[in-house]
Amino acid sequence: MNPTAKAHRTTIPVRYGETDQMGVVHHAVFVDYFEVGRTEMMAAHGLEYAALERDGLLLVVVEVRVRYAAPARFGDRVVVETRVTAVENVRVRFDYQVLRDASDTLLAAGHTVLAALDRNLRPRRIPGEVATVLRSLIGDGRAALP
Amino acid sequence: MNPTAKAHRTTIPVRYGETDQMGVVHHAVFVDYFEVGRTEMMAAHGLEYAALERDGLLLVVVEVRVRYAAPARFGDRVVVETRVTAVENVRVRFDYQVLRDASDTLLAAGHTVLAALDRNLRPRRIPGEVATVLRSLIGDGRAALP
Amino acid sequence: MNPTAKAHRTTIPVRYGETDQMGVVHHAVFVDYFEVGRTEMMAAHGLEYAALERDGLLLVVVEVRVRYAAPARFGDRVVVETRVTAVENVRVRFDYQVLRDASDTLLAAGHTVLAALDRNLRPRRIPGEVATVLRSLIGDGRAALP
Amino acid sequence: MNPTAKAHRTTIPVRYGETDQMGVVHHAVFVDYFEVGRTEMMAAHGLEYAALERDGLLLVVVEVRVRYAAPARFGDRVVVETRVTAVENVRVRFDYQVLRDASDTLLAAGHTVLAALDRNLRPRRIPGEVATVLRSLIGDGRAALP
Numbered sequence: 001m002n003p004t005a006k007a008h009r010t011t012i013p014v015r016y017g018e019t020d021q022m023g024v025v026h027h028a029v030f031v032d033y034f035e036v037g038r039t040e041m042m043a044a045h046g047l048e049y050a051a052l053e054r055d056g057l058l059l060v061v062v063e064v065r066v067r068y069a070a071p072a073r074f075g076d077r078v079v080v081e082t083r084v085t086a087v088e089n090v091r092v093r094f095d096y097q098v099l100r101d102a103s104d105t106l107l108a109a110g111h112t113v114l115a116a117l118d119r120n121l122r123p124r125r126i127p128g129e130v131a132t133v134l135r136s137l138i139g140d141g142r143a144a145l146p
Numbered sequence: 147m148n149p150t151a152k153a154h155r156t157t158i159p160v161r162y163g164e165t166d167q168m169g170v171v172h173h174a175v176f177v178d179y180f181e182v183g184r185t186e187m188m189a190a191h192g193l194e195y196a197a198l199e200r201d202g203l204l205l206v207v208v209e210v211r212v213r214y215a216a217p218a219r220f221g222d223r224v225v226v227e228t229r230v231t232a233v234e235n236v237r238v239r240f241d242y243q244v245l246r247d248a249s250d251t252l253l254a255a256g257h258t259v260l261a262a263l264d265r266n267l268r269p270r271r272i273p274g275e276v277a278t279v280l281r282s283l284i285g286d287g288r289a290a291l292p
Numbered sequence: 293m294n295p296t297a298k299a300h301r302t303t304i305p306v307r308y309g310e311t312d313q314m315g316v317v318h319h320a321v322f323v324d325y326f327e328v329g330r331t332e333m334m335a336a337h338g339l340e341y342a343a344l345e346r347d348g349l350l351l352v353v354v355e356v357r358v359r360y361a362a363p364a365r366f367g368d369r370v371v372v373e374t375r376v377t378a379v380e381n382v383r384v385r386f387d388y389q390v391l392r393d394a395s396d397t398l399l400a401a402g403h404t405v406l407a408a409l410d411r412n413l414r415p416r417r418i419p420g421e422v423a424t425v426l427r428s429l430i431g432d433g434r435a436a437l438p
Numbered sequence: 439m440n441p442t443a444k445a446h447r448t449t450i451p452v453r454y455g456e457t458d459q460m461g462v463v464h465h466a467v468f469v470d471y472f473e474v475g476r477t478e479m480m481a482a483h484g485l486e487y488a489a490l491e492r493d494g495l496l497l498v499v500v501e502v503r504v505r506y507a508a509p510a511r512f513g514d515r516v517v518v519e520t521r522v523t524a525v526e527n528v529r530v531r532f533d534y535q536v537l538r539d540a541s542d543t544l545l546a547a548g549h550t551v552l553a554a555l556d557r558n559l560r561p562r563r564i565p566g567e568v569a570t571v572l573r574s575l576i577g578d579g580r581a582a583l584p
Contacts, residue, residue: 031320050513075488196367221342
């Protein structure tokens, strides 16, 4: 996936409790890092997720994939580069690259697919104004939804 | 705190992701272990916390204290011994001891104080039938609420 | 992936702290559930991961994928069905299905690929006796490594 | 505990995965917030914890206490105010206040006591140069070690 102007960068200092006895950040934590990148990207473009939820739009993760390239360590600051790569009626896909801040070393890459649900956890369309913003964020890194 | 007949024992296998780079279970995880012990003790006595919440009784932690005595490690199974030590109109206190299963070595001890709230997070009385069960669990390990 | 005789079933009670404000188990937690399933399956066949690490064999997750089908909730007990689906010189793949215990409803499915490393986090071969055990666990659910 | 000039302020955006089904940040997460505040305060004064560990100084939490005053929610940014309140030969105490950034509402307060250990998890003295820095951070909020 090529970098585009639409990538959002979020810096996260690694927490001690995120490491495991291998001395590196536990792999499950990257799924949380993705989420931080995604919610901060959306907020930066006027889509406060807390407000969307209050308005009855839940975006639930229906798929996540992470490929790990190099370890993150306590003392590192990691950068999550988040991109919107596909928007459909009820689904949106985000792609992520996690880099070590000091060196831009790639630590992990992956994606999530989210589905729009209502408060009763039933599928619903992504509202037009939300979809418009999300679509505007798709750069040249467009990806297919599975 | 002396052991009493009313202690509830819950066994929890340590998860790899719960360790940190010191090679031991991260200290914050013991607060989760306490919670597992507490909810399983309540369930064992007919107080399913999920059902209480559906009925509008939220029990929120307003205080937690943990003293750590020895490390837990991946590969260990820990035992949480939970006791009810005080019940008041709107608050209940639980005391905990976390032991290494294989040896009964004390790993940590502590307590939590919980307050009863309604769905809007406002204080409410603990319903009589719930308080009766909780009081019946207090053995000779009674403690003062702060 | 068809069930085989070689699947290992691990039961995990959902912890309250694993839920999020959507009222369901947070999606990242399933990566931890996979890990619990994997380490318990290995231990059940004589491969105590803690002992392998002491002997200088680290198995690090280089890829994880999860597809979510239905929510898990506090009060549920989930069952992780783990299968070994591929073993190579330096990599092993596990596939997982997470079911709601009471109903066998599929909650999530996915896989992880692990790479063998030495203590310095450099690639190494999976020792013969470990590979033999892992290969013996592959049933008719064999999968390709990417 | 009165504010002093020596308090260190760290801002942490609440992560979605840190909430629980009550719609607020799970109580165990505040123990992680304390740790973030403590490690960032130390780093701000030249005590990089990762470097201390490499040099053979482990600081392990032997006691933690948290009192909860008000809920933190997804969408909040919390501020951790950290103070060093006691330094002894082998132990150091930090006190914390967690505030909601937008309003300075107190969400939680507490403390941790840490003990100095060597790589084999045996007690050791806090090295003189580290103790000197820590002592210099004690303002008028001095507290007793238990």
